[in-house]
Amino acid sequence: MRPIASPVVPPFPASGAGSAAPPAAGPVPSDGLLPLDVLDVAGALPADEQARLAEATGWLQERVRPASIGPWQRDEFPRDLIAEFGERGYGNLGLRPGSRLFTGLLHAQLARADVSLSSVVGIHNELIVGMIEALGSTEQRERFLPELSRFATFGSFALTEPDHGSDIAGGLATTARRDGDDWVISGAKRWIGLGTVADIILTWARDEADGVIKAFIVETDRPGFAAAKIEHKTGLRIMQNADLTFDAVRVPEANRLPGARGFAAANRLLCDSRAWVGWQAVGAQLAAVDIARRYALDRQQFGRPLGGFQLVQAALAEMFGNLTLSLGLMTQLARTQEEGRLTMPQAALAKSTLTRLARQTVSAGRTLLGGNGILSDHELAKVAADVEVLHTYEGTYEINTLIVGRAATGLSAFV
Known part of the structure; x- marks a missing residue:
């Protein structure tokens, strides 16, 4: 998409602004544990994008993640919190400078903080701002995009x-x-x-x-x-x-x-949108692995940390594996998008496969938390419920699977 001639929101904050949180990724975290980004995918970003991602991650974890629990439980739309997203430039991500990998990793961190809010931001960018920018007239872009880009309108x-x-x-x-x-x-x-x-x-x-x-x-x-x-x-x-x-x-x-x-115009938008859901699936797994590991280290059972038991470590290893596979696939998909070569079968493959893996990951994490795993206050129940929606929306798992099957065989299974 072409950039807006004059920015209508301030630029992304510089690294470290307003947050003392750890970096988004790195080879070895300060606590010496295996990083969530095992392959240091974020390390492939230019230095300025690494700094922007680190700052965003800190704000999302410190401000957005705890603030999302109450509205999620009450089924409410937090307008004040969404206004903060607008102030930070999240209302027009596709129209800002930045690589596809950076934008994808940012969407993943949004989902890590809260999948619902990441859906608000993602759909707004991919299907609202993106649609008017790609399919609208000059007058429509000038009339609607400035307010939409600031989350002043929806x-x-x-x-x-x-x-x-x-x-x-x-x-x-x-x-x-x-x-x-x-x-x-x-x-x-x-x-x-x-x-x-x-x-x-x-x-x-x-x-x-x-x-x-x-x-x-x-x-x-x-x-x-x-x-x-x-x-x-x-x-x-x-x-x-x-x-x-x-x-x-x-x-x-x-x-x-x-x-x-014609429907082909909608399909072009849905192609990028399905790829974005893949990043949501990555983010949900980032959250699940983070929550489950912290719980396993803090929770004491039989006189020792829960994380010291073999079955718990096996579950965490599987969760890390699913997350790393998902992040690797989306990293390559981002390169494909950057080159303008993304196809619907590729997007459908990512959406169906990664939401399936996310289901497995959050289920393992929810089980690891035992009875606390069904309380939204402990967050994994919340993440698990949201992943069920990821598995279904933007084309169900089955429909996306059949899109891949049609591309693999040349035969359509649709009526």
């Missing part, structure tokens, strides 16, 4: 519908009808992240005249639009998902995104 990506999830490419039922200088949008959407707090909805609808799927910016104060929060979620509880209804909502032609013509 957007939603409205594609999935009540009756169409995995088959949305062919089954999309929301319609758009041209009426003079306006479009009239009718239909419903489901599982739309930030749907109840968004100022604009990036809405995918099928043109009644030519049957082509197009996208429109729908302001949430327009007559005929309504959003209802989906209650009783067991994961990603900070992310406010919603049911949306469009009852003959009128928007001007100026709100149609000119680059969004």
Whole structure:
């Protein structure tokens, strides 16, 4: 994506600003234990990006991680905390200088602090800011991106519908009808992240005249639009998902995104978005390994640290292995993205494989904590619940697996 000509938020803080936390990665931590980044992937970054990542990691662990527990438990959206993300430049990561590896590792550290909040930041960057930047007009970019980039306003990506999830490419039922200088949008959407707090909805609808799927910016104060929060979620509880209804909502032609013509446009966005979920899976495993190891060292059983028992060490070794494999795969995927060669099968492979490994890792960690493993106060239960969502959203595990299978065989298993 092209950079914004004039930054609308301050630059990333310099190394060490506002935090005395340890570096994000390094060959040997100060406590002498095996580092979470076993292969020192972060060490491949230029020095300035290493410093920025270290500073971000410190802030995320000291400020965001503890602050996320209460809102997660209460199923609340912490606007004040999100405002701090905006102040730090996290509202337009894709439009800032920085390598793909740096941005990916930052997304992983966001997920390590809290998976829900990492979803807010990631979807905002990949599917809201990224969509307007890639598919919008110059006027739309100038009108919407400055406020979105500061988290002063919020957007939603409205594609999935009540009756169409995995088959949305062919089954999309929301319609758009041209009426003079306006479009009239009718239909419903489901599982739309930030749907109840968004100022604009990036809405995918099928043109009644030519049957082509197009996208429109729908302001949430327009007559005929309504959003209802989906209650009783067991994961990603900070992310406010919603049911949306469009009852003959009128928007001007100026709100149609000119680059969004056909489902292929959405698919290009979803390709990068699925790769980003791979970084979330890395971050969730960073959290699980960190929490489980600290617990194993602090918890005393039978007169010795829990970590001194063979079964506990075996579980931790497996968790470290899954994390390292995941981080290695995403490191190579970042290089592929940097070169502009990322394909949907590659993104689908990363998303399906890494969310599967993340499931295994957090399950082992949750078991290691025993009874405390089912309390969100001890965090691993929270991480485990969120990983279940990672395994399902941005294309289910099964759908992403079939995308890889189709690429491997040349035969489609989809109906």
